[in-house]
Amino acid sequence: MLRRLLTRRWLTWLLIAVVWAVACVFLGRWQWHRYEGKSLSQHQVSDNYDAPPVAVTTILPDKRSKLTPNDTWRQVKLVGHYEPAKKLLVRNRPNDGYFGYELVIPFRQDDGPTVLVDRGWIENGRTAAAPETVPPTPSGTLTVVGWLQPGEQATSNKDVPGQVSSINLDRIATLTHDDLLTGGYVLMRTEKPAAPATRKGLAALPKPTPGTYAGINLSYALQWWAAAVGGILFMLYRCWKEEQEAVHGPRPPKPKKPKKVRIWDEEDA
Template sequence: MLRRLLTRRWLTWLLVAIIWAAACVFLGRWQWHRYEGKKLSQHQVSDNYDADPVSITSILPSKDATLSPEDEWTQIKLVGHYEPSKKLLVRNRPNDGYFGYELVIPFRQAHGPTVLVDRGWIENGRTAAAPKTVPPTPGGTVTVIGWLKPGEQAKNAKKVPGQIASINLDTINRLTGADVVTGGYLLMRSEKPAAPATQKGLASLPKPTPGTYAGINLSYALQWWAAAIGGVLFMLYRCWKEEQEAVHGPKPKKPKKVRIWDEEDE
């Protein structure tokens, strides 16, 4: 078999099998890295989502500090007051299959930096040009608890007064002059005291579920690696079979089984 394998034809097929195996190994590693990333996110959400709230300066010690992936979804507690005159609506935001707005407002802490708070989701009005209602903002001293998230990429979209296309913190600072922390913003979980109409007009955003389907990427990785081995083994099997046929001749075909109704037809 080795002599046959070293012929030009089978060396070509061997090269094809090696290229196939290398591609499968690469794709398997890619799926494995996706599996590890989703698994990390899953543990991260589980560990951070319901943990005790901490101050934002314990995660972002300076105004322009970068939020690390390990600290996303950490619960943060803020005490201070909203700046309702600087509120903005983030348009085209999905929630449970519908599109609407998210209401973001700078929150000035009594002792600490100003933080952007996403108070929740508002449905569209009669058209998508404006929301159905905008709930009032609680006045006075308020305690807000929420989850820390990184800001989003800026979008080049048409300018609408009071609206933005993404939660880009630099853009919000430029529009409002609020000087909010640029390392991340807060997705509100609760506020005390809450605005009277909050439950009517403001919907909370769903709990994140990154990593829920991490197992499917592990399955894909194992399938790609199995395909790498299977491709090489199939090529070797075909070479061995050809060698056996050359030495012993082709395997005789089994006689056709005669069915009883075939005999009756003769």
């Protein structure tokens, strides 16, 4: 069989099988990475979303600290006051199929760094240039509980007074002239005392979904890796079968089964 495998024809098929196996290995790795990403996302939502709130500094001890994927959606508690004069609207933000604004305001803690808080979503006004009204910011000492989120990439440097295009923490720190924590911001869940209700108040952003079941990507990865081995084994089997036929001759065909005679065929005869 080895001598037959080293012929030009079978070396070509071997090369094709190896290329197929390499492609399957890379496709399997791609599905494996998707599985890991989905598993991490599901872990963040299931384990962090309703975990007891902690101080921000236990996760981001200083301004240069960066929020890790494992700490995304961790609940934190802030005690202090808002800086309403520095509030900003983040434009073109979706919520339940509609576009509007998210209202972000620096929150100065009594004992800790100033943190950007996303208080929620406001619908567009008559045009997309600005909302009809912006709910008032509660004053005095407040306790805010929310989820830590990583900052976003800057999408535009175009300045609109009182608005930004993304929650880019470095950009917002420059606009507000605040010594802002840039490792992450807080998506508000509750604030006490609660702000008075208004006709067009803030809408909460929807709870994140953990995404599609991660196990399906693991299954795809295993299938691709099995296909990598299967392609080479199939090629080797065909080579072995050809060698057996060359040595022992082709296998005789199986005899045909006799045609089954039906009762009504006998009666017609």
